Structure formats: structure tokens, C-alpha cells
Amino acid sequence: MITVSGLTKRYGNKIAVNNISFTINQGDIVGILGPNGAGKTTTMNMITGYISSHAGKITVDGHDLLEEPSKAKASIGYLPEIPPLYHDMTVKEYLSFVYNLKGCAKKENIKKKKEHIAEVCEVVKITGVYNRLIKNLSKGYKQRVGLAQALLGDPPILILDEPTAGLDPKEIVEIRNLIKRLGTRRTILLSSHILSEVQAICERIIIMNEGFIVMDALAEDLTMRMGANTRYGVRLAAPEDADVLGVLGALPGVAKIEYVGSFEKGTIDFIIEAEKKTDIRRLLFDECAKRNWYILMITPLGMSLEDIFIQLVAQNDEQRALEAKSREKGKKDKQQPENSAEDSGNAQDEAKDGEKK
Amino acid sequence: MTAIIKRELVSFFKNPIGWFVIAVYTFLSAILFTLFVIWQNTSYLGDYFGFWLFFVDMIVVGILSMRFFSEEKKNKTDQLLLTSPISLYQLVLGKFFGALIIFLTCTCVNFIYVLIIDIFGTVDYGCLLTNLIGTVLVLSSMIAIGLFVSSLTESTIAAAAATIAILFFMFVIDFFAMFFPTWLADIIMHGNIYAQFDDFTNGILNLPPIVYYLSVTVIFLFLAVRMIERRRWS
Known part of the structure; x- marks a missing residue:
């Protein structure tokens, strides 16, 4: 169309x-x-x-x-x-x-x-x-x-x-x-x-x-x-002395955990990021339930348009840089045989001159 | 093309400015008629049509030139016109004929004066006819120039000012001609848009002025089309 x-x-x-x-x-x-x-x-x-x-x-x-x-x-x-x-x-x-x-x-x-x-x-x-x-x-x-x-x-x-x-x-x-x-x-x-x-x-x-x-x-x-990025914002009610970040950060499949702050009394907010193709929600729930920690809020943090742009533009720039490099390399490769042919020609001439002398 | 003509007419007659233009046109032409016909105690309309009426047309073409393309561009309505399945020639010709019809409507006021002369004296209908033909031809040239200037700028004020300036310059071009060698001065004086009108005021229908006015019209309409096209490429 x-x-x-x-x-x-x-x-x-x-x-x-x-x-x-x-x-x-x-x-x-x-x-x-x-x-x-x-x-x-x-x-x-x-x-x-x-x-x-x-x-x-x-x-x-x-x-x-x-x-x-x-x-x-x-x-x-x-x-x-x-x-x-x-x-x-x-x-x-x-x-x-x-x-x-x-x-x-x-x-x-x-x-x-x-x-x-x-x-x-x-x-x-x-x-x-x-x-x-x-x-x-x-x-x-x-x-x-x-x-x-x-x-x-x-x-x-x-x-x-x-x-x-x-x-x-x-x-x-x-x-x-x-x-x-x-x-x-x-x-x-x-x-x-x-x-x-x-x-x-x-x-x-x-x-x-x-x-x-x-x-x-x-x-x-x-x-x-x-949705492929598995980042969640979590608000958890846990005892003050509990090492929440340490425990949850050690769970299998967790790539990163980051403290955000405390916005309600007796709670902490953090961002937890899983490794690719891993759903950590069940594990997170089980672990918290086992320790009597209460999940008050869990919010999937998708990529924003800006994130996607940054990612795509970065990929695009990388690709273009690679293409430019390969083009330059191709040019150099083409020039090299010519130069080497010229060099060898010059060397032969010099040798001939030397013989004459 | 008829859609554009219709739009121009509707827009002109629905707008208070349109009626204001008609009022100014009628008022000025009434003053000129009084000065050149009634006070001179003559039935000869040549002077009325010839010299001074041009000034009125010059100002009115200037005002109208604001609306041709500058206003369309400013209001972004040119997007509708340029993306519709009509050619640029149809668009420019539509604008041209729309403006010409508006002017001819304004010129209708002259028939009142003809009636007045007919009551109190004798009308030279041959001379009247050549004057009217001449007026249509001059107006066509002026409108074409206005269309071209309007296609150059987005500013409505600049379009009006530039159109009036160009038409005024063409009026006083004879003055500048004397600074040039004779052969060049002759050519420049032949380019005077008003000098070519003399034959019509005297009741003579001569081919060269007709060809001159038609050529100016065609050239400036063509230039207006090229200018719009050029802006699309820039």
C-alpha cells in the first residue's frame, strides 16, 4: 500500500x-x-x-x-x-x-x-x-x-x-x-x-x-x-534488624538489589532486578513468607520510552560505528596490496641503482 | 480549480475586510469620478480609468495579495491544498480567477457612473468597452504579480507591502529610465505597466498592449507556480 x-x-x-x-x-x-x-x-x-x-x-x-x-x-x-x-x-x-x-x-x-x-x-x-x-x-x-x-x-x-x-x-x-x-x-x-x-x-x-x-x-x-527486563519496585514490612537486602540479594536469579528508601513506618522500599528470562516473584514471595516479612506492594518497572530509545540508539550507534570501521578496514585492505606493490617496485629500483653504482 | 475559486469568493464576501475593501474601492472611485468626470464637465472616462484608478487597484491588489498564499502558509491550510489531488497550476489559477472575479465585482460600481453619464450626457460605448477590456488586462497582470510576491513570503504584511512597492515602482519606472542609455531606457519604458494602458483609454484596441499584459500575467503565474514548487524542495 x-x-x-x-x-x-x-x-x-x-x-x-x-x-x-x-x-x-x-x-x-x-x-x-x-x-x-x-x-x-x-x-x-x-x-x-x-x-x-x-x-x-x-x-x-x-x-x-x-x-x-x-x-x-x-x-x-x-x-x-x-x-x-x-x-x-x-x-x-x-x-x-x-x-x-x-x-x-x-x-x-x-x-x-x-x-x-x-x-x-x-x-x-x-x-x-x-x-x-x-x-x-x-x-x-x-x-x-x-x-x-x-x-x-x-x-x-x-x-x-x-x-x-x-x-x-x-x-x-x-x-x-x-x-x-x-x-x-x-x-x-x-x-x-x-x-x-x-x-x-x-x-x-x-x-x-x-x-x-x-x-x-x-x-x-x-x-x-x-517486559523482558524483570525489574520490580517492592515495599516490604520487615523487622528493623532484618538484613532484607542481603537475604533477598542472595536468592538465585537475582541480578541486582538496590535500596530506595523508607516511605512508611516499619517498611523499606527497594528495586530488585532479576537475571534475564527469570521470574523471581514466586521465590521472593516464598522467602518473605518464610521469614514473616510482608510484601505490601510490588510494582513491575517496565522500560520507559526513554530507556528504549537510549538502548536502541546505543545499539544503532554501535552498529553504525562497526559498519564504518569495517568500511575503513576494507579500504585499507584494498590500499595495502597497492602500497606493498609500490614498495616492492621501489625496492627493486633501488637494488638496480645499487648494482649500477 | 472551481473549488478554490468558490472558496476565495466565499472567504472574501464573508469576511468584514472584504466588505471594507469594497467600501474603500467604491469611495475612492467615487472621488476620482467626481474629480475627473463631473468637475471636468465631460463624458470622457479615459482619465478616470487610466491614471488614478490604478492607484486604487494597486492598494487593493496589495491588500488581497496577503490572502493569496502568505495567509495559507501562516495558517497551515496550505497543507490541505498541497496534499489534495490538484496540480499546482490548478491551485494558482484558482487563486488567480478568484481574485479576478472579486475585482470585477468591485469594478461593477463603474456601471453606476456610466448610468449617470448616460442620463446627463452621451456615453462613448466603444471607448467604455476598450477601457473595461484594458482594466481586466491590467488587473490580471497586477493580480499575477501579487500572487508571485505572496508565494515568496509567509508574512502577510510583507506580501502586501512588497506587492504595493513593486506595482508603484512599475508606475515610476519612467523616472529611472532617464538615468540609462537611450536604448536601455526605451526597453525600460516599454516595461511600464501603466504606459501600455494609454491606447485603451483612447478607445483603441491595439495588439501589443494586449500581448504585453497577457505575457506579464502568464510569466508571473508561472513564476508563482515555480516558487511554490521550489519551497517544497527547500
Whole structure:
């Protein structure tokens, strides 16, 4: 459905998107995750044809974006980070304008204007504000109107750039549910810098950092990766003289134990980290029960997005450094035979000179 | 393209600024009509259409140029236009025809003056027709220049100021021409957007001024398209 290969975008000397490639198949819901400045919006802007790329190729629904821009763009419904709304128009006027702009009347499978707009309004639940000026709407409703314009013409692909940014928690949940519903018969690419949001909506996650793709995996894999570390925060009620850290630290499978503090009378808080693929919860429970220590709280400490970034970026840097090293080595290896050939040639010349003398 | 034209018209007539522009346009043209026709006790409309009306158009094109692309870029609504399945030429032409229709609507006020002359004197309909044709051609050139300037900047104020400055410079270009050698001065004076209008005011429909105005329009529309395209690549 969307194929991106070798995509690069530069802003002056800064490379915003650096040679990225990925494919999104029909029906996929894919999330692009990354911190601000990672290149998410730039990538989306290139796929939608808003800005051009300096290198690479984009194919949307089988149409090359450079060769058949109109056909490629007709397959996409795009909701940018700031919804492109004309505040001096009513919702009705705006959607009518977008309907005409997208040439929906010429599409065979699209219903008549009024019916189609009414249908879309029903889906995004803006029927109640249909005749109101856009400038008087709340941020949540503006976002919905933005989503409605993306849905006009029934495009098979939806591209949503941070669709829940700036919304209140109730609106966030509603928009997420709406996106999920829309994803049942559409291909969706959305960006966010909130990990839980992408996890809640997407089946596949692409993580970007500084213009590179640092990870492209199924959401489940990422969840497993996050859960793979077995770190727990524990609050324990134990006698003051008990050597809690010493005893529990000596348990088999415990990699590390770290004292945090005492936040309740007669208790201590600590972080316990198990070795990989080891579940220490049962052991911990048994040991505490045996010694009449009470576990008051046990909290799994998953990896935060920042932790994952740091880990992935470090891996990525390491990989790139290795690649650079191997390239340099390859160059040197190529140069060496030439040099040695030159050296031997020089030695022969010197020998000949010596003989002459 | 029709969607863009419609949007331009709706936006102009729904906005108080649109009606303010029409009011200013009507007020100024009424003053000019009084000065050049009624006080001169003549039915000749050439002077009215020719010299001073340009100043009014210059200011109004300047104000309108803010809305062309600068405002779209500023409000991020250009994302909707540039990601929709229309070409850049359709987009620019839509904006151009939208603005032209707005101007022609403003120009309709002139028919009141024609009616006044018809009641109290005789209207030279041939001369009126050439003046109207000339006005449409000059307006097209001015709008195309405004569109081009608007495509250069995100600042609406800068777009308006630069458009008015360029149109004013084209008005006084003759003054600068005298500092150049004769052959160059001739070329520069031929570039005067207002000098080319003389034939129309005299009731003459000549081919060179028509070609001149159409060329200026096409060139600046083309440049506006290239400029938007260039910004997408930068």
C-alpha cells in the first residue's frame, strides 16, 4: 500500500530524514514513534506530497508519487499535526469545499455530496456542530473536523500526524477509539511521541530517532522487549534488624538489589532486578513468607520510552560505528596490496641503482 | 480549480475586510469620478480609468495579495491544498480567477457612473468597452504579480507591502529610465505597466498592449507556480 525506499530529506546542512525504507501493507495500522525532531512529521509530509524528498522513492497504492502525484494523493486522507482548517468557514462550508477540492463527485464509489458528508460527520460525531463556525469550536471538535476532511472521498489510506496532541484525556480516549474503528477497513499510518498511545492503537511500530529508523517491529515485540527486563519496585514490612537486602540479594536469579528508601513506618522500599528470562516473584514471595516479612506492594518497572530509545540508539550507534570501521578496514585492505606493490617496485629500483653504482 | 475559486469568493464576501475593501474601492472611485468626470464637465472616462484608478487597484491588489498564499502558509491550510489531488497550476489559477472575479465585482460600481453619464450626457460605448477590456488586462497582470510576491513570503504584511512597492515602482519606472542609455531606457519604458494602458483609454484596441499584459500575467503565474514548487524542495 505504501512503499518508501531510500527516503532522504535535508534542511540546509541538517539531514532530517536519512535514507529510510519501509513498506506498509493493506489494512495495517502502523505507528511512527519518536521524540520531537526525529523526522516523523517530515516523513509524513513527504509521503503525502506536501514536501519533496531529496532522494528516494515513494509509492502509494501502486502509484509513484513523483510520476502520478494526483492518483497517489487521491488515495490518502491526511490529518496534519495542526488541522488545516479555515476558521472563517462553518463546518458545513468547509467540508463541502474539501469535497469539491478532492474531486469526490467524480469518484464512482462515493455517494452524493450531502449524503457522503452526513455519513462522515456521523462517523466522527460532529453532526451537532455542523452549522457552527470552525473558529468557535473546541480543540477536540476541531480535531474531529480535521479527521472528517481526511475521511472525505473514502481514501484507503489515512495518515494522521499526532492526532491526539493537545487534547484532554476524555477526548484522547474518544479519538483513539475512533481511529481504531476507522482502522478496521483502512491502512493507517500515525505518528506520536507517546508510547502508550501507539501501543494502544497500532499493530506495528516504527521508532525513529534523528532521521533514522532505529526499530521496526510488531507492537507485541516491543511490549515483550519492554517486559523482558524483570525489574520490580517492592515495599516490604520487615523487622528493623532484618538484613532484607542481603537475604533477598542472595536468592538465585537475582541480578541486582538496590535500596530506595523508607516511605512508611516499619517498611523499606527497594528495586530488585532479576537475571534475564527469570521470574523471581514466586521465590521472593516464598522467602518473605518464610521469614514473616510482608510484601505490601510490588510494582513491575517496565522500560520507559526513554530507556528504549537510549538502548536502541546505543545499539544503532554501535552498529553504525562497526559498519564504518569495517568500511575503513576494507579500504585499507584494498590500499595495502597497492602500497606493498609500490614498495616492492621501489625496492627493486633501488637494488638496480645499487648494482649500477 | 472551481473549488478554490468558490472558496476565495466565499472567504472574501464573508469576511468584514472584504466588505471594507469594497467600501474603500467604491469611495475612492467615487472621488476620482467626481474629480475627473463631473468637475471636468465631460463624458470622457479615459482619465478616470487610466491614471488614478490604478492607484486604487494597486492598494487593493496589495491588500488581497496577503490572502493569496502568505495567509495559507501562516495558517497551515496550505497543507490541505498541497496534499489534495490538484496540480499546482490548478491551485494558482484558482487563486488567480478568484481574485479576478472579486475585482470585477468591485469594478461593477463603474456601471453606476456610466448610468449617470448616460442620463446627463452621451456615453462613448466603444471607448467604455476598450477601457473595461484594458482594466481586466491590467488587473490580471497586477493580480499575477501579487500572487508571485505572496508565494515568496509567509508574512502577510510583507506580501502586501512588497506587492504595493513593486506595482508603484512599475508606475515610476519612467523616472529611472532617464538615468540609462537611450536604448536601455526605451526597453525600460516599454516595461511600464501603466504606459501600455494609454491606447485603451483612447478607445483603441491595439495588439501589443494586449500581448504585453497577457505575457506579464502568464510569466508571473508561472513564476508563482515555480516558487511554490521550489519551497517544497527547500
